[in-house]
Amino acid sequence: MKRIxxxxxxxxxxxxxxLAGWVQSRRDHGGLIFIDLRDHKGLIQLVINPEQxxxxxxxxxxxxxxxxxxxxxxxxxxPELVNPNIESGTVEVVVxxxxxxxxxxxxxxxxxxxxxxxxxxxxxxxxLDLRRxxxxxxxxxxxxxxxxxxxxxxxxxxxxxxxxxxANSSPEGARDFLIPSRMHEGKFYALPQAPQQFKQLLxxxxxxxxxxxxxxxxxxxxxxDRLYGEFYQLDAEMSFVEDGEEVRQMFDPLxxxxxxxxxxxxxxxxxxxxxxxxxxxxxxGSDKPDLRFGMELIELTNVFADTEFGVFKxxxxxxxxxxxxxxxxxxxxxxxxxEIAKSEGAGGLAYISYENGEAKSPIAKFLSEAELAAVKxxxxxxDGDTIFFGADKRSVVNKVLGRLRSEFADHFQLKDPNVIxxxxxxDFPFYEWDDTRKKxxxxxxxxxxxxGGVEALKATTDDEKxxxxxxxxxxxxxxxxxxxxxxxxxxxxxxxxxxxxLGYDKKYVEDKFGAMLGAFKFGAPPHAGCAFGVxxxxxxxxxxxxxxxxxxxxxxGSGVDVMMNSPSFVDDAQKKELxx
RNA sequence: GCGCUCGUAGUGAAGUUGGCCUAUCACGCCUCCCUGUCACGGAGGAGAUCGCCGGUUCGAAUCCGGUCGAGCGCGCCA
Numbered sequence: 001m002k003r004i005x006x007x008x009x010x011x012x013x014x015x016x017x018x019l020a021g022w023v024q025s026r027r028d029h030g031g032l033i034f035i036d037l038r039d040h041k042g043l044i045q046l047v048i049n050p051e052q053x054x055x056x057x058x059x060x061x062x063x064x065x066x067x068x069x070x071x072x073x074x075x076x077x078x079p080e081l082v083n084p085n086i087e088s089g090t091v092e093v094v095v096x097x098x099x100x101x102x103x104x105x106x107x108x109x110x111x112x113x114x115x116x117x118x119x120x121x122x123x124x125x126x127x128l129d130l131r132r133x134x135x136x137x138x139x140x141x142x143x144x145x146x147x148x149x150x151x152x153x154x155x156x157x158x159x160x161x162x163x164x165x166x167a168n169s170s171p172e173g174a175r176d177f178l179i180p181s182r183m184h185e186g187k188f189y190a191l192p193q194a195p196q197q198f199k200q201l202l203x204x205x206x207x208x209x210x211x212x213x214x215x216x217x218x219x220x221x222x223x224x225d226r227l228y229g230e231f232y233q234l235d236a237e238m239s240f241v242e243d244g245e246e247v248r249q250m251f252d253p254l255x256x257x258x259x260x261x262x263x264x265x266x267x268x269x270x271x272x273x274x275x276x277x278x279x280x281x282x283x284x285g286s287d288k289p290d291l292r293f294g295m296e297l298i299e300l301t302n303v304f305a306d307t308e309f310g311v312f313k314x315x316x317x318x319x320x321x322x323x324x325x326x327x328x329x330x331x332x333x334x335x336x337x338x339e340i341a342k343s344e345g346a347g348g349l350a351y352i353s354y355e356n357g358e359a360k361s362p363i364a365k366f367l368s369e370a371e372l373a374a375v376k377x378x379x380x381x382x383d384g385d386t387i388f389f390g391a392d393k394r395s396v397v398n399k400v401l402g403r404l405r406s407e408f409a410d411h412f413q414l415k416d417p418n419v420i421x422x423x424x425x426x427d428f429p430f431y432e433w434d435d436t437r438k439k440x441x442x443x444x445x446x447x448x449x450x451x452g453g454v455e456a457l458k459a460t461t462d463d464e465k466x467x468x469x470x471x472x473x474x475x476x477x478x479x480x481x482x483x484x485x486x487x488x489x490x491x492x493x494x495x496x497x498x499x500x501x502l503g504y505d506k507k508y509v510e511d512k513f514g515a516m517l518g519a520f521k522f523g524a525p526p527h528a529g530c531a532f533g534v535x536x537x538x539x540x541x542x543x544x545x546x547x548x549x550x551x552x553x554x555x556x557g558s559g560v561d562v563m564m565n566s567p568s569f570v571d572d573a574q575k576k577e578l579x580x
Numbered sequence: 581g582c583g584c585u586c587g588u589a590g591u592g593a594a595g596u597u598g599g600c601c602u603a604u605c606a607c608g609c610c611u612c613c614c615u616g617u618c619a620c621g622g623a624g625g626a627g628a629u630c631g632c633c634g635g636u637u638c639g640a641a642u643c644c645g646g647u648c649g650a651g652c653g654c655g656c657c658a
Contacts, residue, residue: 115607223652343583
């Protein structure tokens with residue numbers, strides 16, 4: 001007998017068919033039993049009459065999530081018995097015979113209940129959690145997204161190459177996962193943080209365009225938008241590219257297609273803006289601004305050049321954001337935002353509200369008429385608005401107001417979930433100031449090309465070094481960094497130079513990047529590329545705010561797989577063989 | 581490593597200014613009844629040393645200290 005799916009039943013009224021799946025629910029009327037059978041396509045109602053004594057007896061013993069097979073005749077339901085809530089609601093299967101393929105204990109969580117178990121239990125019983133329609137949907141959609149990506153990359157003549165998982169420890173960047181070598185005592189492999197060096201070597205190897213949906217491994221603490229341990233990147237590299245714009249234009253259509261056709265969202269703008277890093281920090285206080293709303297940071301330092309107000313007088317930078325309808329905020333809510341500001345390093349949070357043409361504020365009395373007028377004019381504040389100030393070092397002001405900008409947008413629900421706002425942040429500083437070690441260090445990865453090449457590397461003072469820009473770019477989607485890329489440094493002399501500027505000698509560079517340096521001496525083409533964090537991008541496209549919601553088997557916040565109990569101890573024999 | 585929040589039957593919640601708490605409700609589970617339900621219905625029942633340890637008190641789910649675990653954030657993530 002042909003086994004069919006629940007979705008096919010409506011098309012075969014009158015036929016005798018076979019179905020298999022899980023018991024979603026059992027409604028036992030004493031003399032008549034209904035079973036909702038669930039398969040991956042949906043639900044179908046089985047009817048078991050007492051005339052079929054054996055099947056009826058089996059049906060009486062069924063419980064939720066038993067795995068069963070049923071044979072029977074498909075019958076159309078009478079009009080008054082149609083169930084509009086399920087796809088197959090116009091038909092039902094009158095069962096002749098029933099078989100229990102497997103029993104199920106009472107489930108520790110209820111996957112089909114409105115009330116969702118806490119995440120720890122959901123992860124422990126992920127195989128049950130995955131039965132939820134939402135999780136089924138996520139896994140299916142993720143596969144579809146991968147398919148869209150692959151077909152785009154193939155159309156653009158990128159070659160998919162898989163690179164080693166057993167790789168080498170990289171000196172810069174995140175903490176590595178190390179794997180002790182059995183055959184070489186004392187030596188270690190490392191899981192790749194990214195296929196960075198391999199893909200550059202592919203360029204030297206004459207592969208014109210490479211891509212890979214690559215597993216990447218980093219041993220750093222997770223966040224809501226960052227998985228622990230492993231994640232996937234759409235990793236790509238193109239040879240004979242000397243300008244990052246070529247890479248950005250290559251990927252614009254794909255990301256737009258994923259936003260619209262795939263995720264069914266509206267683009268804020270067809271044109272994807274390129275925003276220099278310095279401008280992003282200045283206008284949004286962030287290098288990953290959410291452009292779905294305005295509320296830009298407004299420069300007011302000059303307005304208060306001669307102010308008598310102590311807090312502003314001593315500040316290096318004064319900026320403000322204008323919050324529409326800020327007057328509706330209660331004192332308690334403002335206190336809450338003040339706490340957030342303090343947590344980002346602010347001393348407090350000064351503000352001015354406008355009501356009936358008047359400026360109302362705890363600090364108004366310290367400000368002159370001219371200052372108040374200038375603030376209103378520069379911020380464009382109207383009745384009902386509230387201006388929030390940041391006054392501190394420039395970096396602190398940007399950080400505080402950047403964070404508040406996002407918090408206010410959350411509060412006033414300005415982040416339209418149906419809109420995707422994309423931008424590229426370009427011209428990142430090559431070096432940045434490391435405040436803990438009080439020295440200049442790499443801002444992003446050391447493999448990108450400094451703008452201006454060898455000339456730029458003649459910088460000697462810290463300020464000159466910090467002014468060097470990298471041909472490095474990030475793509476930002478609704479406030480999430482979804483891609484990072486750069487024009488690579490394929491010139492050995494320049495590579496020595498960028499390390500040399502930080503005081504590393506040639507030997508250091510040769511020790512750490514010998515393979516790449518060696519390769520670059522044999523005719524390396526200029527090349528550029530990027531890598532998209534596809535899990536995070538998928539999360540945003542799906543409208544989720546926790547990346548674990550879109551992944552089959554994520555680890556928890558402590559890096560533990562509570563289902564498999566990894567990490568775990570290994571036996572002594574295994575350790576001995578590895579010399580541990 | 582640090583900060584904030586949380587931890588009560590199998591699950592989700594209420595109770596948290598100490599005492600009517602012998603801990604409440606819903607879902608689930610068990611038994612019985614029920615021939616058209618589809619969130620089936622009805623009757624009954626079991627199930628919680630309130631994360632753990634210690635303290636304060638005549639009395640602790642509730643207060644205090646510690647500890648473990650979780651979530652979020654900071655650090656970190658070239």
